[in-house]
Amino acid sequence: MRIAVMGTGGVGGYFGARLATAGHEVAFVARGRQLEALRANGLRVESPLGDVHLRTVQVTGQPAEIGPVDLVLFTVKLWDTLDAAEAVKPLLGENAAVVSFQNGVAKDDILRDALGAEHVIGGVTYIAATIAEPGVIRHSGTLQKLVFGEYDGLLSPRVRQFRDACADSGIDAETSDRIEQTVWEKFVFLVGLSGTTSLARSPIGRIRSNPRSRAFLHDVMAEVVQVALAQGVSLPADYADERLAFTDTVPASMTSSMHHDLEQGSRLEVAWLSGDVVERGARLGVTTPCNRAIFDILSIYSDGRAILA
Numbered sequence: 001m002r003i004a005v006m007g008t009g010g011v012g013g014y015f016g017a018r019l020a021t022a023g024h025e026v027a028f029v030a031r032g033r034q035l036e037a038l039r040a041n042g043l044r045v046e047s048p049l050g051d052v053h054l055r056t057v058q059v060t061g062q063p064a065e066i067g068p069v070d071l072v073l074f075t076v077k078l079w080d081t082l083d084a085a086e087a088v089k090p091l092l093g094e095n096a097a098v099v100s101f102q103n104g105v106a107k108d109d110i111l112r113d114a115l116g117a118e119h120v121i122g123g124v125t126y127i128a129a130t131i132a133e134p135g136v137i138r139h140s141g142t143l144q145k146l147v148f149g150e151y152d153g154l155l156s157p158r159v160r161q162f163r164d165a166c167a168d169s170g171i172d173a174e175t176s177d178r179i180e181q182t183v184w185e186k187f188v189f190l191v192g193l194s195g196t197t198s199l200a201r202s203p204i205g206r207i208r209s210n211p212r213s214r215a216f217l218h219d220v221m222a223e224v225v226q227v228a229l230a231q232g233v234s235l236p237a238d239y240a241d242e243r244l245a246f247t248d249t250v251p252a253s254m255t256s257s258m259h260h261d262l263e264q265g266s267r268l269e270v271a272w273l274s275g276d277v278v279e280r281g282a283r284l285g286v287t288t289p290c291n292r293a294i295f296d297i298l299s300i301y302s303d304g305r306a307i308l309a
Contacts, residue, residue, distance in 0.1 A: 001025070001165045004069045004091055006084055008034055008043070008059070010129035010257070011101050012075035013137040014144065015171060017045045017052045022169035027058040027066040029087075035061050037135030046132065047139035049170070064090040071162055074100040074111070078272040081107060085114035092119055097158050099148050101125040103194075103257070104272040105187050108151075121159065122179030123148035124186040130260060141251065145172040149179035184224075184233045189243050192221040194256040195274045195294035201259070205252025208244075216290060218244045223288040224277050230284040262298075265305045270298045 001024050005016035008030040020026040030038055038059040045052040060066060069091045076084045081102065088098065092115065099121040100107045111120045126145040132138035146166060150156050159175055166173035176182045196207050196217045207213045222240035229235060236242070261268055274291040281288035 001071055001161060002069045003027070003071050003073060003165075004063065004066050004088065005029060005073045005075065006063065006088055007074070007076035007080075008038065009075060009077075009131055010137055010139075011125055011127060012073055013043060013131070014045055014047070014127060014129040014139055015073060015101075015125075015146065017043050017054055017137065018144075018169040018171050019165060020054055020057070021052050022165070024165055024169070025058075027060065027069070029061070029063050029066075030059055031061050033134040034131065035059060037133075041135050043135060043137070045137045045139060047144075048142050049139070049144065063087045066091055068093045068096065070096060071158070072096070072098040074098050074107075075102060077267070078102055078104055078107065078269045079267065081110045082114060085111055089115065095158060097121045097162075099123040099162070101146065103190055103269055104276060105183055106272055106276055108183070117151070120151070121148055121162075122151055122176075122183055124183055126186075128254070130257070145174075147174050147176050147179075147182055149176035149182070151179060153177040153179075178234075181234055184228045184235060185239075188221050188224045188228070188235070188239060189246065190256070191224050191273050191277060191291065192217050192243065192247075193254075194258040194269075195220050195291065195298075197255045197259040198262050198268070198270070198298055199294055201262070203253050203255045203259075204247060204250060205254075208247050214244070217247065220274075220290045220294065223281065223286070223291050226286050227277055227280050227284060227288065230286050231280065262301055267304050268298060268302045270295055270302055274298075 003026045005012040005028045008028045016026050038057055042055040043057050072088050098119050101123050124147050126143050128140040221243050225239045274294040277291040278288050278295050
């Protein structure tokens with residue numbers, strides 16, 4: 001496949017490197033120090049599943065230079081979604097697809113409005129990967145999974161082709177015929193994980209083992225479930241209970257990318273996570289006090305370092 005990676009951070013860098021190592025034609029889009037490092041030294045991935053060093057990569061700061069592709073892996077931060085969507089338009093032929101592996105549930109609505117619904121495939125990713133330094137992606141643990149599918153539920157040729165490309169590349173991938181539900185299922189856990197680890201500045205182990213913080217985690221996720229149900233998404237009414245039980249199975253050291261960004265003094269995606277839950281809840285008549293607490297308190301840091309009086 002001919003693939004463009006729009007945003008060479010932890011997710012885009014990791015999966016793009018795996019696909020390129022398997023022989024697929026992958027072009028990376030990056031900026032700033034990451035772009036400079038990729039041009040000078042290539043792309044390195046440090047992973048328990050095996051390190052990768054692409055000594056020479058096709059990389060640019062201008063997506064239009066890439067030309068037409070079969071697929072765009074869309075992995076920019078959520079606040080860059082609209083600008084990045086405009087930038088990838090020159091890459092899209094009639095049957096080309098964009099699959100977003102960003103956080104949140106608003107991402108594909110933005111992409112459909114900007115690019116046309118026919119170009120958008122739904123997707124979620126499960127991986128802990130960050131930029132360790134410019135040009136170097138560090139993968140923690142062995143989880144590295146992609147789930148994707150057409151919103152109409154059909155197993156299209158382009159979805160099959162991408163699934164096969166992932167299999168060739170050693171990527172754990174599966175297709176979904178109910179991708180909207182799949183995206184919301186991840187959103188429930190992600191909002192809980194990101195909100196509580198960031199608010200407590202602690203990995204999940206300490207949160208799940210303390211009775212009060214554990215109850216708060218449950219209630220954060222339960223609010224997301226209630227918003228999903230009010231919006232017509234098919235989730236079990238007790239899905240928060242199931243997700244809380246799942247939390248007990250993950251490593252105690254697990255944290256969220258938002259917690260990492262908070263510790264680094266970087267901008268936060270909280271407006272598209274707990275903030276989105278609050279906004280949707282207000283529109284649908286669902287109260288979301290736990291998510292409002294997360295959103296209101298972390299708003300101090302939402303643009304990076306704490307806003308000082």
